[in-house]
Amino acid sequence: MDCGFQRENGWFRYRAAAIIIENGCVLFAKNEIDDYYYSIGGGVHLGEKAEDAVKREVLEETGIEYEVERLVFIHENFFDGTGSLDGLKCHEVAFYFLMKPKGTQELNSNSYSQGVREYMHWLPIEKLKDYIAYPSFFAEKLLCIGDTIEHIVTCE
Template sequence: MDCGFTGENGWFRYRAAAIIVENGCVLFAKNQLENYYYSIGGGVHLGEKAEEAVKREVLEETGVAYEVEKLVFIHENFFDGTGTLDGVRCHEIAFYFLMKPRGTQELNSNSYTQGVREYMHWLPIKNLKDYVAYPGFFAEKLLNIGDTIEHIVTFE
């Protein structure tokens, strides 16, 4: 069971997400229903550590067992829902982990989310601002990942 809930006109989720970088590109997912790219990851299960959750989610979505290098961002995201969350106030807390590179962009993905096929896309970091991709702060922050954990709050 994911750590999250839906209440009266509100939605909350605790998420673990991955930053997978290979050859100057970062991995995003996209599906046929949405007009934007989104980071790899998903809900942390009740009783699960965030680091274990991100490894599980990455394996589920990419078909590859990546290892965690380090935690780089804690993101508090406030946004108005769309699609199945249309009209709902949303609040998500996400831990973003930088994964250890493998030296290849080859994946074995066969990922579905809520019954919809997901496709993996390697987007060039230097051109991220040209894409509709979430989280939006990746376009700036991935150009120079620091040595400390950064706390980011957005209203997207």
């Protein structure tokens, strides 16, 4: 069971997400319905550590086991829901973990989310601003990842 809930017109989720970088590109997912790319990851299960959740989610989505290098960002995201969340005021807290690179962009993905096929895409970090990709702060922050954990709050 994911750590999250929906009440009246509000939705909340605790998420663990991955930053996987290979050859100047970062891995994003995109499904058959939405017109945007999104980070790899998903809901943390009740009683699960965020680091364990990100490893589980990465394996589920890419078919590859990646190791965690370190926590990079804590992101509080406030946004108006669209699609299945249409009409909801959304609040998500996400831990973004930098994963250790494998030296290859080969994946073994057969991922589905809520019954919809997902496809993995390696997007060039230097051109992220040209894509509709979330979280949007990746376009700036992945150009020079700092040594400390950064807390980011966005209202999109």
